[in-house]
Amino acid sequence: MSDELKLPVRVQLRPQTLVGRSVPRETARRLASGRGRYLDDVHGGEVYHIAFYRSPYARAKFTLGDLSAAASSPGVYRIVTGTDLTAICAPWVTRLEMLPDHVSPPEYALAVDEVYWQGEPVVAVVAKTRAQAEDALDAIDIDWNDLEPVANAEQALSLDSPLVHPALKSNLALEREIIRGDVDAAFKGAACVVEHHFSFGRQTGVPLEGRGVIARYDRRTEELTVYQSHQAPFQMQEIYAKQLSMPLSKVRVLCPDVGGAFGIKLHAYADEMAAVAIARLLAVPVKYQADRLESFVSDAHARDAVVSARLALDSQGCIVGLQYEGLFSFGAVSLYPRGSVGEALQLLETCGLAYKVPALHGQVRGAFVNKVPTGAYRAVGQPLGAAVMEQLLDNAADKLDMDRFEIRRKNYVVDADLVNDSDAKLRGLSLRQCLDTIKTDMNYPQLRQRQEELRAKRTYRGIGLCTFIEQTGVGAWLYGRNGVAAASKESVRLHLSTSGEVVCHTSASESGQGVHTGLAQIIADTLGCPMDAIYVRTGDTLSDPVGGGSWASRGLALGGEAARLAALDLRHNVLSVVAAWKSVSIDELEIDHGVVSIIDGEVACSLQQVARLVHYDSTVLPLPQPPSLSVERSYTPFSKPYFMANGIQAAEVEVDIETGQVKVLDFWVVEDCGTVVNPLLVDEQIRGGVVQGIGAALFEHCVYDEAGQITNASLADYLVPMAAEMPDIQVSHISTPEQETGLGAKGVGEAGTVGAIGAIWSAVNDALRPLGVSAHKQPFTPDVILSAVLQKA
Amino acid sequence: MKAPDFNYCCPKTAEEACGLLATADSDVRILAGGQSLVPAMNLRMASADLLIDINRIEAFKGITLSEDGKWVRVGALVRHAEVAVSPLIAEYVPLVHKAMRYVAHPAVRNRGTSCGSLALADPSAEMPACAMALNAVLVLQSKKDGVRCVPARNFFFGLYDTARRDDEILIEVRWPCSSQGSYTGFDELSRRHGDFALVGIAVECQLKGSRIGHLNVVSFGTGPVPRLSERAAEIAAGQPPTQQLAHQLAAQIAAEIDPDDVADVDIKQRQANAIARRVLVQVFQECAHAN
């Protein structure tokens, strides 16, 4: 009997679930061997390289002179201008249907006549090598007439400010508020009122691999193929089809291995659009990747807000009112297609959300300024909301002489208070458990004691706390309803192949999070096959089921549920086939380790045999229409906009009040992200997120001068967190499964960042408290610390 | 960011290299470690018509003790990494040994050179500060003048401006061997490990009996060149090495910062005071223990 017809041996092992186990990623082996295939590694045959001439000015008019010198520079194929591109690629405008007042100026692939931020691409050089393209930049003849830029939000909203862009009627990009109860009355009658003001420095995401595209338009088939280092291939497919007036089915976007993204690679950028349009225009293959210098003046910027906030409490320390207002500096346009508003809106929505706040007035405004457009960067606004509330609570605890754990505990929301439908998303949080757990994890009394002892010796340690709640698994409400063509869901198509491999095509992409390993664990458990029989494929609009990609902590939360549902479908279909074949009922069958058996009975066949039967010899079955062995399912949260996760973070820092240095000694996270599919991968996502938060709080800052020009556009001067300054991070979990899905997983990708910024604010100000000074400006550089200590205005 | 084009040559001897420097009629750069030059070229902030790669000149290699035992000679191609593990440096030039911990990162130390750092004279760099503190000797070679020696204290003129002429190569640094009763200390304040110094201090304290014979304190990162404090030397001469003296000297060092050189002089002075005091306290403690 040939091997493939032989009955498989039942694997006599007790079933073990893979979900919940720390399974290492097979992809990691490939990546650790130098076999990653990132954008610049994709061998596209002969390609032309693009370098951009970028605006040196924040605001200017320009006239292009004679470009023939540049065009005849060695290796140059073509010089392309904004005018050249408008012929085939119209400018685009970000519009959000739920925010009709948010009016963005249009954005061009290459600037035409005027520029609106330093770094805006103006001219493209297409050459045989990147080096030759850069050489030609020097020869570009261009006349500049620089104008007065709008450098910050305060200026933008002042009465005599110039407009950031002539298409605007006002520089005010966004104005929203939330009002609940009577905040004025609450503050008037309050026993205790505290306040704090916050400055969150402008920063950017710095994925180590730059953004980029390889684009190829085949004139014969009229098909456009774009490789892109990106988080949302379907979104980009839609955008290229629309911008270049092509049928959607003639546009294919592929994402190879992505070397870090963090939200920065979620957007549609002018330079990438220009590169793709150039491919279409010239019908030659082109490659463009942003180098480090360009990244600082083109990657989405983030945070950049000043917030002032007040908290009112009664004499028992119960919150009676919260008031906060934030002013955000966006960029010169609202980044396409999701807009620059997320940071502001999420501060508005999440500040204080973990707490009972009877009266609340939150307000945010966002202004256009002549700087790099801002957009989603890990955790988007939520870290700011958490930092604001937690700092206020610390200030209140100090004023009321209350324990900082106690003041949080007594004010946390409880399910009993969540009576409205709109509060449904806040039910089932584990705020108190996380609080109690972290207090034990960090051995708070011992830390406090050491702090006291060291204070006596003029060494200032601070202990910071930051409760956080977090929007994860974000689904339909933010995208389709806003008119943004980005999928509300994640999808999985499972296919049982004739080799016995279970091929999983998914829209849930990743850049190292390990989503695909998680999906394989779920599929293996649900279907009953070994994990190494599963092949997960993603990043190709031609073969993926339509879905989102990777953002908003939803890859595994949504994609995992889709995988579970699809695996259930496939399991059912497989068992239907075997039931019909063996004349038993489905209920009598089980699948384990790829083997279908009668429960407590004999082995029936392998999954491979089922597939071969269905594909090659299905008439053996008494089923005229055998069920499909290719199933597809999607998932998006239905009854609510997102899954709410929660947790708490704590930091121990030491502030050197002579040098201004802040050292992070230790860090703790207690996270509730529901079902933890793979603790190894989840914990490392948390740690990475924490370090990005610490980086924001202590190091990272895009520093601009008054002319709207960045002064530190290099890794020498923009300080990202490196190993020697970062602490070990202790992570533990509470698990409150998400109720809406069978999987029960909430998202966790951004969690570390959501709470870390606030934990550092809380810790630094705790350290400074005995000196009677406080810090208000992030990053907490030595200058910021010493300015506070020296009580400088 | 790709470097602009240049012509390249790779002489095998110092004479050849000096000859090339002498005859070049255009923008010539010497390529040693490249850890400062090449980033600048990649960023298109520096360019060269001719790059003279001196990495194959055998005579530039090696750390040796001079015949009279008074100097440790470090050739132009000696990498930071070699200096960091050199037993000769550890024994005879402890100040430099201590400073090496602050120099860049492992991969950069494997290529970057002491002489390269001295020739560049970045105000926040460790080697120029040590050279000032110890009054090391910089050895220059040119076709025109052959070999000439310049004491460190006559070498650093201003920001990236040294006594080295365009037609000269810094072929060697000679560190004076520390003598009996010499105590050193080094510290710097930087945002992250290996970053350039916000403020740094290099100290060499020569005891005479139980008192200070001579004290060299150099602060760096606070002005265009490393600053040797003559006033601190005056104050310290003949004094017992006490904590109180350390405090006084630190205040003096801090006071010497020129407000025109820094963004916020109050902050810089506070930082310089703290770092200087901590180093001096430690050095003086060692001095005191010795007696």
Add this chain to the structure above:
Amino acid sequence: MQTKNVADITVTINGQEGSFSVPVRRNLVDFLRHDVGLTGSHVGCESGICGACNVRVDGVVVRGCLMFAVQADGCVVDTIEGITDSGEAAALQQAFLERNALQCGYCTPGMLMTGLELVQSGRTVTRDEIREELSGNFCRCTGYHAIVDAIEHVMERCTK
């Protein structure tokens, strides 16, 4: 002496000698990636700070973006591909895998180069010292904790 802007070089890469003609301004990591086809070493900043381009030249780890390919003439160059194929990095890679000390993987080849040099140094180091040794390798994804764990684990096993 003749000066030039294109050079013929002979380099031993991962144990194999090869001859190439390169523009003198081409840096070592671009040369390895595009002229030799070894894409495992990566480019992150081109200014010597991030460490993604770390490769080994004549036995020591250097920034591939801060050497010109012409300078590698006659040198022995080892890349991530070489130290993988030879098994030299196997223990460290296995530790990285088990500890999930990489996520997107972009910094990982450079990180492994640095880590391997540390492991092979035979030094006894503390966790803080491991962190200091890694301070020239930027990782945006992991936050470093897992990387330190993986290296510490391998170093402890080496000293046993």
